[in-house]
Amino acid sequence: MPMLLIKGSYEITGTQPDGDTVHFTPDDPNQWDLVGGPGGRRVQHGATGRATLRLDAIDALETHYGPDRVHQPLQFAHAARDELLTRLGFTGVQHQPDETVTAATPESAPGFILTRGTDVHGRCIALAGSGAPPGPSGLDIDVDETVLRTTVNHHMVAVGLAYPTFYRSLFTSLRAELTSVAQQARASGQGLWPSDATTTGAKITGLSSLTDDIVILPKLFRRLVDYLKLSNGSLACFPAFLAGVQDRYSILSTGERCAGLQDVVEVTDSQTVQMTHPAEDLVFDEA
Incomplete structure (x- = not known):
């Protein structure tokens, strides 16, 4: 499955990440221009290039939904958020009661994303990884099951802290891999599945x-x-x-x-x- 690879860093201070949403800044913000969605939708980003990612193919329990900021059981909503941030390389994360991150180490963590487009809110829909990317930034690479297994999306399903939630843009082979690990997590009572x-x-x-x-x-x-x-x-x-x-x-x-x-x-x-x-x-x- 060809997907655009963009190298950059994750930044969470001053934001409200949850188990399937986090902020990312490309090393070259101009590479956002390579990402498009239906009807020509572009990634919405700030002056420095920082944009919100919606992690592809997963859905974690809500920490703050809608204008009333309604949450799901926080035992699992916060567990998903914390696991995601740890996997991306952050430690010592501190939060305000409204979920805003006030401090984290490091200030930004290097990583990469693999994407094919945006959602209706201008968020980049992406597979997300930490550390060195599996190819050159700004170019399409072939994303197979081996590459998928290096992403936090795959990890969150494997540890039972996110539900698999599929959209048509995800290729069948990647969907099958995530289905398999979700069923394994469910069968072994990982994470949220017993509840x-x-x-x-x-x-x-x-x-x-x-x-x-x-x-x-x-x-x-x-x-x-x-x-x-x-x-x-x-x-x-x-x-x-x-x-x-x-x-x-x-x-x-x-x-x-x-x-x-x-x-x-x-x-x-x-x-x-x-x-x-x-x-x-x-x-x-x-x-």
Whole structure:
């Protein structure tokens, strides 16, 4: 799978990284001009070239979602954030209560990214690595399973601190590798998996259920948070809400194309929600 390699450094002081989002500055900021998304979307970056990365193919529990900064159970949300930063080379990371990093050693950590584009918010969607890059910066390289295994994306899934969450831009061979390590992590009870209720069923009695107790796929969490802002607490109308949101995706095991998570989400007793397919069985369209 050809992907653009960009060499640079990670910088976290003054930012709010989580388990799948971090800031990166290329050694040559002009190389952001080589990255494009659908409709010509460009990477949004500051004057020094610093931009936000969305780590490709993974989704970690939320530390601060939406304007109300709602979080998922912080035991795993913070574990994912801390593991990511450690893997990128940072130690002694200190945070304010609002998740902003106030200090870290070193101030910046060398690394590289592998990318094929941006998301709707202008974030670079990337595989991220630390240390020396596997090729020259500013050029495409072939990313196979061996290269993928050197990235923090792969590591976060392997240790069970991030869900595999696939979009169409990711090649089948890389998706298969991440599916395999996710299933191994689940089977061996790594990380969040012993607590995961995505496919076994989660009883939602209010927002505090989602913030304090229940571990579920972050995409499902985000939809539930948005829904609960509009409802009286009952999940009876949640499928209709999902139909209106119209997430577009395919179910790999059936080949079915869907518009709306209501096709893979069941609600019982107006309080219990569960997905009928694991995360790795879905491939989403990029918005």
